[in-house]
Amino acid sequence: MAEEKVSYTEENIRSLDWKEHIRMRPGMYIGKLGDGSSPDDGIYILLKEVMDNSIDEFVMGNGRKIKIKIGDGSVSVRDYGRGIPLGKVVDVVSKMNTGGKYDSKAFKKSVGLNGVGTKAVNALSNYFKVESYRDGKCKKVEFSAGNITKEYDLEDTDKENGTFVSFTPDPEVFKNYNYKTNYIEKMLWNYCYLNRGLTIHYNSKRFHSKNGLKDLLENNMDGDPLYPIIHLEGDDIEVAFTHARSYGEDYSSFVNGQHTTQGGTHQSAFREAVARVIKDFYGKYEPVDIRQSIVAAVSIKVIEPVFESQTKTKLGSLEIEPGGKSVRAFVMDFLKKKLDNYLHKNPDVADIIEKKIKQSEKERKELSGIRKIARERAKKANLHNKKLRDCKIHYNDLKKERREETSIFITEGDSASGSITKSRDVNTQAVFSLRGKPLNSYGLTKKVVYENEEFNLIQAALNIEDDMEDLRYNKVIIATDADVDGMHIRLLLLTFFLRFFPDLVKKGHVYILQTPLFRVRNKKETRYCYSDEERQKALKELGKNPEITRFKGLGEISPDEFKHFIGEDIRLEPVILSKDHSIEEVLTFYMGKNTPQRQEFIIENLKIEEAITEEV
Template sequence: MSKEKQNKAERYGNTSIKSLKGAERVRLRPAVIFGSDGIEGCQHSFFEILSNSIDEAREGFGKVIEVTRFKDRSIMVKDYGRGIPLDYNENEKRYNWELVFCELYAGGKYKNNSGENYEFSLGLNGLGSCATQYSSEYMDVTVFRDGMRYDLHFEKGENVGGLKKQKWDYESTGTIIKWRPDLEVFTDINIPLEYYTEVLRKQAVVNAGLKFILYDEESDRVFEYCYENGIVDYIKEVSGDKAFTDIQYYETSTRGRDREDKPEYKLKMQIAFCFNNEVNLLEYYHNSSFLEYGGAPDKAVKNAFVYVIDKFLKSQGKYNKDESRITFQDIQDSLILVSNSFSTITSYENQTKKSITNKFIQEAMTEFLKEKLEVYFIENKVECTKILEQVLVNKRSRETAEKTRVNIKKKLSGNVDISNRVKKFVDCRSKDVNKREIYIVEGDSALGSCKLARDAEFQAIIPVRGKILNCLKADYDSIFKNEIIVDLLKVLGCGVEIKSKHNRELSTFDLNNLRWSKIIICTDADVDGYQIRTLILAMLYRLVPTLIQVGKVFIAESPLFEIRTKDKTYFAYTDKEKNEIVSKLKGKYTILRSKGLGENDPDMMWQTTMNPETRRLIQVVPDDIKKTEEFFDLFLGDNLPGRKSYIEEHGHKYLDMIDVM
């Protein structure tokens, strides 16, 4: 054994084993308690304090919870409950404030001699208040109860000054906790406003009638959330007037155990749902905690809905011969469902409470839902038929979309080279993506002119032959049978962004695979040229919208007029520019209406359209995405009444542009 190794062996003895004590248990290992030492862990520390106020309100003490987000990232939670007991505890022979704020696995939610406090609790593990206190730069606690005001102050996990207590004439009992998460514990404490609004909205959903008020000092805004009828009101809000069934609401209570040798516990379930063709949503809550990953309730919902709907599809002969059975995805595409369950014993996947694993909860919820769904389908034949038919439509649409995705991958895979040629595509020499430009030009004649005029080092060209398919009206199957579109996508190299029904992506898109720094649309300055340009933009907007959003798409302006004098030629891109140029000329001049791109000589093409020093490029940027969508739909989509109405109202403004004799 080497000397160094021997020294190490001697140093590793009985005194080497150490335990973390007090605040160190959280401050040095926050991820063990909060799941992360980053922003997610910091957010969870806030939720632990909020949970205690929610538990108190759900027991019937207080109907309002106030949260304040301060500019310096400190947080305050105020409730109007009974107030946390902080005085001396005869049973434990210690002060309650020490148990609550300085002792992990202590609290008022464990079973005691008087029965069960907090039958259905968010914060049953007794970690929250203490762990959050330990992980704070400071924490101030104020409690009003028993005719007294109690105050505590902590710094970096240590109490400073003990418990202060004085008689107080208050309007309401309650607890106020203000603290600042510690940057020595968390790598990031800047909890975004969106987190608070989302969490408080969700808690209002599952705690019917409880009002949450958020004060944001940074934006000087106030947010209020309250759903008097809980998950039913929430589903009404989400669904709007687009649902094609009524909202169903089921509620029950039962008792059971996860294993024969485990204790029996109480379970309460609330489930609401409706079917909607434009919006879909699945949200699961347990003891008010949002279950991001679901667990037992998610499995129950999937099992019950697939079982019942598949059963009715079979019994009514809705499946085609040899057709595969539905999956839950086909149901989910049109389903808005929220479950809100409570249990006196809960097995969370971990302390962050994003999933529960109780076997009894899964089995009880599955059987309850199956029973209720079967009754619903039998008693509501009209709605039953609508649901079955829509689920089959979703299923067949999914299968078609999957085939389309596979076909697209085949068509767009591989490099554009000798073995995978694109007709009439002219590449450039440079392999530097930051320099390469692709010109999409109108027809073979423009290809010839641009090819002669370009800088072959970094400028490539691909022609489009005639007016391409209107991608806003065509289905994906038609689009990807179109040779021109497939060729354009091959040349771009970044794949496509396909979104099937309800935003389920079947995308092959990867911006990192884009082969060009600029995509330049170059068409004639006439009505036909404008229409071709619009159709190319519609194609990019439908199939690769990210390229527009990140500013990769440009339009090359072509001059409308060529003004010749004895010594020089001028180019004007508008009537106003033409008049300005003409007003400054002294001698004779000739004005020529600019010809199509294919008729321009190479020098003119280089100077006006391709030379980075003198060309005019318009970057295509959707300043208002909603407005862009509306106008694309109006002019190129299926909105025929809207198009007619728009032309009737605004058509007179464009009379001089109509290309008729």
């Protein structure tokens, strides 16, 4: 049969207007959509795009406070800058490539240089309102999905100059979204650390920083530093660092106020420079030993920064300004001078640093022999290992479009992993099956990671032996049953990650998979319920005598059903560290010897389930 020819004429060529294009391809403008369970999900990017404009006003010396309110899925941001020029209010939020940042004299070290930010927020909101106050006059416009719904005449006002933006993310685009306070507060604190003197009011809380990146480390460090935080500043650069008592390297990096969560040329330059300067100061030691347990923050300002995506999470710029000094040379020269001077002037701190380096060197050498044996064992195990069902795309495949979607489910037993394996997306979802309960690694040294075969295989699967740079999956999802054994396995895995790879949790890569406890259905409809409240609601709405099934374990859920719970409707609970307790305190409480405090906690929080299964 002859293949039918498809005509290709002028009628096949279609131009989308700005809002249609943003709504059709939101990922090009705000990265991934998500539901708010990850800090880089779209709803936070929308807030950030509006905030960046207010921050740029502060940087230019206009307005020292910003007020933010978030409730019932809606967001409002009020700054006290100059306000958008009244005749350009509509254009600034609805006409592509329109903005005040193309004039490099006004905003030469700004983040939002492409004139897209608030247009994307407008197009992706089912309600968007902008008000500009300038010199006693006010202009207001309302939109829906980028279309003007109401434009007000110019009004007189006695309000202070500035801009007010209110928006509600469109639920058709952002399904079942929910703003997490922890993520918002971290974002707002970062704005304050990088913009000393700025005050942000968020709902009922106040955010303000006096000491910049020094405050960032003090407020976010796990436990006390080994020595006072070294805080160095220069033109267009600020760094703060110390060493902690934990494993790994922990970096927070920023460019022009933008949190580059995936690092980039400036972070790489800092890692290299701090090791080089310290090595030259002592005349010995390896970079890997110098950087072990380092906790650092670095912020630089770049003219016309080049990022590797619209969401600006990784700096790609090689130069501080077009035709100028390289980022690497700029950071190196700064640390050569400032850090070397500091170490000479503070011999007590230099002694503590050297002791820490020697300790790291000793541990590395002790581990080297065990590592070799463990690697050989892991190679043999991988040839026959059916515990890992890998996916095709990985997070460290920097050129792959779907790398952000990559995840690995860590499951208990073969029945649960079997259901997930059969229903997963083989491109982006991997499955690792545990043999049983992992070892309690509380109080143990890193030696156990190599001596324990299961821990070694998890480490190898994630590819995080030396650092986080080559992490193979963006999300590490603990998928255990919602029973006592499942909770225990969850705690044992979290203990392992927090003890030896805390950055995995700190950087927001670890999640708990929420799976339904009940299925309620009648002949027309099936509802999956994740709590007893949802079950009660389903019983009311589905009428008389629906069929109720209680899922006691993941292995009971068929692959056909499981595809709903790990696909588009996946529910993930991020593992977030509280600022109120250090990792050591948390692990001691949950995984140490039975303490009176833990016994009291269990007694106070023990809930006896009233026969949920009575109606099942």
